[in-house]
Amino acid sequence: xxxxxxxxxxxxxxxxxxxxxxxxxxxxxxxxxxxxxxxxxxxxxxxxxxxxxxxxxxxxxxxxxxxxxxxxxxxxxxxxxxxxxxxxxxxxxxxxxxxxxxxxxxxxxxxxxxxxxxxxxxxxxxxxxxxxxxxxxxxxxxxxxxxxxxxxxxxxxxxxxxxxxxxxxxxxxxxxxxxxxxxxxxxxxxxxxxxxxxxxxxxxxxxxxxxxxxxxxxxxxxxxxxxxxxxxxxxxxxxxxxxxxxxxxxxxxxxxxxxxxxxxxxxxxxxxxxxxxxxxxxxxxxxxxxxxxxxxxxxxxxxxxxxxxxxxxxxxxxxxxxxxxxxxxxxxxxxxxxxxxxxxxxxxxxxxxxxxxxxxxxxxxxx
Amino acid sequence: xxxxxxxxxxxxxxxxxxxxxxxxxxxxxxxxxxxxxxxxxxxxxxxxxxxxxxxxxxxxxxxxxxxxxxxxxxxxxxxxxxxxxxxxxxxxxxxxxxxxxxxxxxxxxxxxxxxxxxxxxxxxxxxxxxxxxxxxxxxxxxxxxxxxxxxxxxxxxxxxxxxxxxxxxxxxxxxxxxxxxxxxxxxxxxxxxxxxxxxxxxxxxxxxxxxxxxxxxxxxxxxxxxxxxxxxxxxxxxxxxxxxxxxxxxxxxxxxxxxxxxxxxxxxxxxxxxxxxxxxxxxxxxxxxxxxxxxxxxxxxxxxxxxxxxxxxxxxxxxxxxxxxxxxxxxxxxxxxxxxxxxxxxxxxxxxxxxxxxxxxxxxxxx
Numbered sequence: 001x002x003x004x005x006x007x008x009x010x011x012x013x014x015x016x017x018x019x020x021x022x023x024x025x026x027x028x029x030x031x032x033x034x035x036x037x038x039x040x041x042x043x044x045x046x047x048x049x050x051x052x053x054x055x056x057x058x059x060x061x062x063x064x065x066x067x068x069x070x071x072x073x074x075x076x077x078x079x080x081x082x083x084x085x086x087x088x089x090x091x092x093x094x095x096x097x098x099x100x101x102x103x104x105x106x107x108x109x110x111x112x113x114x115x116x117x118x119x120x121x122x123x124x125x126x127x128x129x130x131x132x133x134x135x136x137x138x139x140x141x142x143x144x145x146x147x148x149x150x151x152x153x154x155x156x157x158x159x160x161x162x163x164x165x166x167x168x169x170x171x172x173x174x175x176x177x178x179x180x181x182x183x184x185x186x187x188x189x190x191x192x193x194x195x196x197x198x199x200x201x202x203x204x205x206x207x208x209x210x211x212x213x214x215x216x217x218x219x220x221x222x223x224x225x226x227x228x229x230x231x232x233x234x235x236x237x238x239x240x241x242x243x244x245x246x247x248x249x250x251x252x253x254x255x256x257x258x259x260x261x262x263x264x265x266x267x268x269x270x271x272x273x274x275x276x277x278x279x280x281x282x283x284x285x286x287x288x289x290x291x292x293x294x295x296x297x298x299x300x301x302x303x304x305x306x307x308x309x310x311x312x313x314x315x316x317x318x319x320x321x322x323x324x325x326x327x328x329x330x331x332x333x334x335x336x337x338x339x340x341x342x343x344x345x346x347x348x349x350x351x352x353x354x355x356x357x358x359x360x361x362x363x364x365x366x367x
Numbered sequence: 368x369x370x371x372x373x374x375x376x377x378x379x380x381x382x383x384x385x386x387x388x389x390x391x392x393x394x395x396x397x398x399x400x401x402x403x404x405x406x407x408x409x410x411x412x413x414x415x416x417x418x419x420x421x422x423x424x425x426x427x428x429x430x431x432x433x434x435x436x437x438x439x440x441x442x443x444x445x446x447x448x449x450x451x452x453x454x455x456x457x458x459x460x461x462x463x464x465x466x467x468x469x470x471x472x473x474x475x476x477x478x479x480x481x482x483x484x485x486x487x488x489x490x491x492x493x494x495x496x497x498x499x500x501x502x503x504x505x506x507x508x509x510x511x512x513x514x515x516x517x518x519x520x521x522x523x524x525x526x527x528x529x530x531x532x533x534x535x536x537x538x539x540x541x542x543x544x545x546x547x548x549x550x551x552x553x554x555x556x557x558x559x560x561x562x563x564x565x566x567x568x569x570x571x572x573x574x575x576x577x578x579x580x581x582x583x584x585x586x587x588x589x590x591x592x593x594x595x596x597x598x599x600x601x602x603x604x605x606x607x608x609x610x611x612x613x614x615x616x617x618x619x620x621x622x623x624x625x626x627x628x629x630x631x632x633x634x635x636x637x638x639x640x641x642x643x644x645x646x647x648x649x650x651x652x653x654x655x656x657x658x659x660x661x662x663x664x665x666x667x668x669x670x671x672x673x674x675x676x677x678x679x680x681x682x683x684x685x686x687x688x689x690x691x692x693x694x695x696x697x698x699x700x701x702x703x704x705x706x707x708x709x710x711x712x713x714x715x716x717x718x719x720x721x722x723x724x725x726x727x728x729x730x731x732x733x734x
Contacts, residue, residue: 089549090448107466107548108478262657276556277446278432 002227003029003212008219009234011039012198012352013342015205016070016359017232022210024364029226030206031217033235037206040310041198041352048259048293050285051197055308056255056301057270057283058198061188062353066367068190070356074204077192080288082185086272088150095272096185097147098178105150115179119143132169139164139172155274159303160251160313171314185270188353193288231338236309237325237347240340245324248347249315252307256300265296278302312347322347339363369594370396370579375586376601378406379719380709382569383437383726384599389577391730396593397573398584400602404573407677408565408719415626415660417652418564422675423622423668424637424650425565428555429720433734435557437723441571444559447655449552453639455517462639463552464514465545472517482546486510499536506531506539522641526670527618527680538681552637555720560655598705603676604692604714607707612691615714616682619674623667632663645669679714689714706730 005021007014010032018028036042040055059082062068071077086095094101099112102119110118122144132138135156139148152172156164184191194201206213219235233240238248256279269287273279279300286296312318325347329340341359343350350358360367372388374381377399385395403409407422426449429435438444453462461468466479469486477485489511499505502523507515519542523531551558561568573580586602600607605615623646636654640646646667653663679685692714696707708726710717717725727734 089545089547090450090551090554091548104548106478106480107470107476109476276448276558278557 001029001225003027004228005029005230005232006031006219006223006226006228007232007234008223009033009039009342009344010037010202010206010213010215011234011342011344012041012202012355013234013345013359014039014232015202016356016365017234017339017341017363018211019205019208020359020363020365021232022208026210028211029228030211030213031219031222032213032215033218035216036199037213037215038199038202040308041202043197043199045197046259046297048295048297050259050291050293050295050297051289052257052285052297052299053198053283054255055310056253056299057285057288058352059186059191059193059288060352061186061191062351063188063190064353064357064367065190066360066365067353067356070360070366071194071201075194075196075201078195078289079191080193081191082270083183083268084185084270084272085266085268086151086274087276088274092267092271094183095151096176096178097143097151098183099181100183101147105147112180115177119177122146132172134169135164135167135172138169139175142172142175143177151274153274155272155280158274158278158280161303161305168314168316195289229337231336233338233340234342234345236344237322237340240345241325241328244328245321248318248321248325249313250309251311251313252304253310254302254304254307256302257297258300259295259297261294262296263294265298309344312343312349318347368396368592370394371595372396372597372599373398373586373590373593373595374599374601375590376400376406376709376711377404377569377573377580377582378601378709378711379408379565379569379722380601380712380726381406381599382572383723383732384601384706384708384730385578386572386575387726387730387732388599389575393577395578396595397578397580398586398589399580399582400585402583403566404580404582405566405569407675408569410564410566412564413626413664415662415664417626417658417660417662417664418656419624419652419664419666420565420650421622422677423620423666424652424655425719426553426558426560426655427719428553428558429718430555430557431720431724431734432557433727433732434720434723437727437733438561438568442561442563442568445562445656446558447560448558449637450550450635451552451637451639452633452635453518453641454643455641459634459638461550462518463543463545464510464518465550466548467550468514472514479547482544486544489513499539501536502531502534502539505536506542509539509542510544518639518641520641522639522647525641525645525647528670528672535681535683562656596704598703600705600707601709601712603711604689604707607712608692608695611695612688615685615688615692616672616680617676618678618680619671620677621669621671621674623669624664625667626662626664628661629663630661632665676711679710679716685714 004026005028007018007030010030018030022028041058042054043051046052084095085092093104099115126140126145128137128140139152265284270283272281279302283299371393372395374385374397377397385397389395408425409421410418413419451462452459460471466482493507493512495504495507506519632651637650639648646669650666
């Protein structure tokens with residue numbers, strides 16, 4: 001088989017790269033290991049007509065107009081401003097922390113102009129190390145012990161299965177605190193949900209005369225039989241190099257879906273459960289699209305060490321291995337021209353817009 | 368008749384023990400005196416499609432993950448966070464006492480950080496003995512006279528048919544007071560209502576090839592004809608020994624059920640009536656499950672000296688008798704190997720999860 005560019009992976013990085021390269025006149029072959037495209041953004045309509053995100057809630061948000069214009073070429077977007085409530089002390093409280101969170105938690109009534117001094121007093125009354133030695137110190141030094149205990153301590157335990165004292169301070173280098181009443185989870189200029197779904201959006205990205213897509217197709221099995229001038233690799237970084245420096249760990253999530261006989265289950269699309277139960281959050285998908293049904297589909301998330309990769313694990317060990325693999329890329333580029341793009345191949349945390357932005361940079365995209 | 372283990376009683380203790388033993392390879396025979404299983408947790412669907420708890424409201428709550436995982440093997444749980452309001456001074460007030468209770472009762476507006484000093488002032492302005500000589504002293508020394516009079520004094524009179532001055536201070540050794548705004552009755556990590564009902568859950572526990580169940584079957588009538596190597600007894604402690612040291616008293620409740628033509632009767636599942644009427648509380652069952660009906664089923668509880676045992680009575684006399692019976696168990700264990708498990712057989716107050724936990728401990732259960 002022959003092409004100009006072989007793209008391994010039909011997630012957001014692979015689809016964006018394939019599209020840009022095809023529009024630059026290249027013949028692109030995309031191989032996807034799974035049966036479906038769109039990677040962890042994959043969504044589908046279930047039997048109740050509700051669009052379900054197979055790997056947890058994805059809300060598109062960006063401040064980058066070039067990125068926003070690019071994705072809007074492939075699907076219209078429903079305006080959607082994401083709000084999250086945290087279930088704590090038996091009630092639903094706005095999160096991330098803003099003036100209303102503080103009034104609710106502390107039973108006070110303060111104007112937005114006093115948020116900063118209120119938190120400063122909370123911090124002054126708390127105990128922590130300076131400089132921060134771990135995640136707990138980093139959060140407590142920003143919001144004080146009571147808010148840390150309520151929103152961060154147990155959530156972090158669930159998410160990472162370890163005490164916050166064992167996590168590095170950098171993870172919490174800046175906790176978003178709003179000194180106003182803005183209840184939104186993101187404050188980006190552009191926010192929305194693709195009307196055709198992420199799967200529809202990416203199918204349209206791949207719909208170009210220069211692009212051929214194969215699903216259920218493993219890059220490692222097929223690569224030797226495919227002649228090409230460049231490989232765009234979006235799979236796991238360590239796997240490309242046969243795990244020669246050891247495995248790069250991921251945190252995964254078990255997604256438990258349930259459809260219930262209620263028209264509406266919760267006030268907002270995502271409710272976090274920092275302290276209660278074993279799940280970290282419940283998503284009610286209907287909120288994203290306004291789809292109508294007598295039933296509603298929910299997803300509970302249970303963080304787990306096993307399963308599809310969701311989050312990189314920022315331990316010293318993993319970050320050191322990552323450096324060794326990145327050095328291998330440099331070395332290998334002479335004999336096999338290749339680009340490593342996206343969350344898995346770069347082993348870093350990216351929001352969706354950051355993935356696209358990174359591909360633009362490497363492939364001379366718009367903007 | 369022949370078995371390995373004879374279990375007397377198909378309540379929560381008996382069902383848990385039967386299941387653990389059957390899974391350990393034992394042949395278990397369960398005898399239940401009543402016509403139904405599930406003991407005082409028994410529930411059923413009434414003619415309006417509403418699940419009614421025959422012996423008053425039961426909400427499952429635990430911090431023990433092994434217990435939570437165990438019960439979840441036999442039924443899914445509906446997430447349910449129990450909230451109670453107390454009807455007092457003509458309005459519904461959050462109970463147990465938290466910051467919002469104080470603001471409501473006293474007509475003040477204080478932050479959560481001032482709850483402690485506010486109560487300290489209340490206590491300082493009150494009259495009581497130190498150390499506490501009785502229930503009244505114990506409560507007043509924690510929350511002051513006004514909150515005691517409003518929420519504890521008359522409720523206790525209804526519940527125990529005696530003045531709080533006649534009850535021991537230990538009963539109120541720690542009154543739950545929340546120095547935050549948490550309106551929940553329990554603060555356990557795991558809380559819920561069994562989707563299949565407690566009866567369904569326990570029927571599934573007993574559904575094992577190693578377990579045989581007989582209802583309407585009296586242990587005392589049948590025991591001589593049953594060959595076994597061990598008896599697990601979950602009935603009344605004094606009855607096992609022919610009441611030789613005298614009767615152990617129980618407080619009972621008369622449950623008055625009524626179905627009314629309203630879709631919703633009250634804001635929350637349970638409203639306490641500390642001061643008004645003769646009942647202690649009204650339960651509206653539909654809240655537990657979200658079951659839909661044009662009608663709703665209520666239960667009013669009238670504490671009583673006569674009837675099915677509900678609560679042990681912690682008088683000096685009863686506790687001394689209990690000690691004598693427990694010594695008898697030691698003595699008898701030589702000639703008839705037996706385990707005494709659960710509320711009745713141990714003559715102690717247990718929440719549901721504590722019953723399971725105690726059985727786990729004695730029978731090498733999980734966790």
